[in-house]
Amino acid sequence: MGLKALVLCSDEKIVRVLRRVLSDLEIAIEHSTDPDGAIRQLTRQRFEAVIIDCTDLKTATVVLKSARSAPANKRAIAVAIMDGHNGLRSAFDMGAHFVLYKPVSSERAKSSFRAARALMKRERRRNSRLAVELPITLTNASTGFMQQVTTTDLSEGGLAVQLSKRGTDPGPWRVTFTLPGSGRVIEVSGEAAWQNPGGQVGIRFANLQVDMAHDLRAWLNRNSPESEKDDPPVRSKLTDLSLGGCYLEIASPFPVRTRIVLSMRVAEHELRVEGVVRVMHPEVGMGVELTQKTAEQRHHVEKFIHALMAAGAAIPELLVEPEGLEGEATGAHDIAVPNAEGEDPLLDLFQQKASLSAELFLNELRKQRRSHHPEAAEETILPV
Numbered sequence: 001m002g003l004k005a006l007v008l009c010s011d012e013k014i015v016r017v018l019r020r021v022l023s024d025l026e027i028a029i030e031h032s033t034d035p036d037g038a039i040r041q042l043t044r045q046r047f048e049a050v051i052i053d054c055t056d057l058k059t060a061t062v063v064l065k066s067a068r069s070a071p072a073n074k075r076a077i078a079v080a081i082m083d084g085h086n087g088l089r090s091a092f093d094m095g096a097h098f099v100l101y102k103p104v105s106s107e108r109a110k111s112s113f114r115a116a117r118a119l120m121k122r123e124r125r126r127n128s129r130l131a132v133e134l135p136i137t138l139t140n141a142s143t144g145f146m147q148q149v150t151t152t153d154l155s156e157g158g159l160a161v162q163l164s165k166r167g168t169d170p171g172p173w174r175v176t177f178t179l180p181g182s183g184r185v186i187e188v189s190g191e192a193a194w195q196n197p198g199g200q201v202g203i204r205f206a207n208l209q210v211d212m213a214h215d216l217r218a219w220l221n222r223n224s225p226e227s228e229k230d231d232p233p234v235r236s237k238l239t240d241l242s243l244g245g246c247y248l249e250i251a252s253p254f255p256v257r258t259r260i261v262l263s264m265r266v267a268e269h270e271l272r273v274e275g276v277v278r279v280m281h282p283e284v285g286m287g288v289e290l291t292q293k294t295a296e297q298r299h300h301v302e303k304f305i306h307a308l309m310a311a312g313a314a315i316p317e318l319l320v321e322p323e324g325l326e327g328e329a330t331g332a333h334d335i336a337v338p339n340a341e342g343e344d345p346l347l348d349l350f351q352q353k354a355s356l357s358a359e360l361f362l363n364e365l366r367k368q369r370r371s372h373h374p375e376a377a378e379e380t381i382l383p384v
Contacts, residue, residue, distance in 0.1 A: 003027045003120050005049035008038045008063055014104050021109045025117050035059050039066045046072040048120040051079040061094045077120050097255035099282050115252035118231040119322045129153040130224055136177035145169035156217055158193060158204040179219045186212050210261060210274050233319035243301055244344035245289045253286035259323040266316040269307035271300060276326055278350040281358035287350045
């Protein structure tokens with residue numbers, strides 16, 4: 001099943017550009033010029049993206065809220081078409097993930113929709129489930145519970161199992177299983193997401209390590225009857241790096257709250273780390289908080305910073321892959337390991353200056369670089 005987008009726009013020139021660009025990206029479109037008609041379509045069909053001309057902000061907001069209230073489209077990627085850069089904050093306030101500025105050119109639209117398509121695919125796939133029977137072990141160290149059960153389905157975010165009605169442990173559990181044909185053992189914390197009277201329980205993965213998540217996704221892709229390849233990682237330029245975050249220059253940044261995987265390499269040193277976008281400047285770049293869940297992960301970042309400093313003028317390779325959108329309720333500091341040596345100025349900048357325009361934010365970033373001595377860079381910010 002291919003990707004599909006709903007376009008609400010009465011400007012024929014814009015619609016022609018979008019038809020051409022989305023067709024090239026293999027995204028089908030349903031076009032509407034009537035807001036009420038668009039709302040009816042949102043209640044009856046599933047779309048991976050909703051693209052709205054925001055000439056009338058009030059109407060655009062109503063349509064987007066209707067998409068969010070429709071169960072099939074609540075996680076659709078929202079793209080706002082705005083008259084000028086002054087409307088950026090309005091677009092984000094109404095819930096847009098991406099912004100296209102008028103006049104809409106094919107080149108600019110294609111760049112933005114490449115990033116949007118990658119996120120559309122990830123959002124759709126991470127919720128798809130593969131019917132498969134795998135033996136797993138559930139353990140709970142605090143209660144002494146241990147039970148071997150069989151899955152009924154598996155996804156990137158969790159699995160479903162049938163538990164005995166007698167003496168069911170409430171969790172959370174340590175979930176252990178082996179991916180058939182690969183020998184890869186997955187060990188992850190799991191918590192009950194839902195259960196029914198018949199004893200079937202849905203278990204949501206928590207804190208799945210980035211390498212295990214990558215292997216699980218690859219296995220699901222190989223074994224899914226409707227396998228759809230992810231888009232290739234996006235190249236970007238690293239400009240600032242601290243123990244807790246980084247800023248990247250990228251033509252089509254991902255929206256705020258996008259969970260991403262960063263693969264960095266300099267000389268013989270590599271780092272693969274997860275992050276969440278906290279600041280996004282369309283066509284410029286994005287600020288990412290590194291989601292370090294353990295002290296060991298923090299140590300890997302620290303080692304990479306040392307390697308980057310030792311490499312001198314070497315430019316690090318950097319690839320970005322979207323993992324999906326983070327839930328609305330997750331806060332910026334619910335997931336990171338605090339810096340034991342003090343606050344992280346880069347993360348402070350993300351938190352305190354996120355509302356600034358791209359130009360003003362980058363000025364603040366440059367000021368922050370100049371305010372730190374080179375010998376303190378590993379503890380604060382490393383400009384590269």
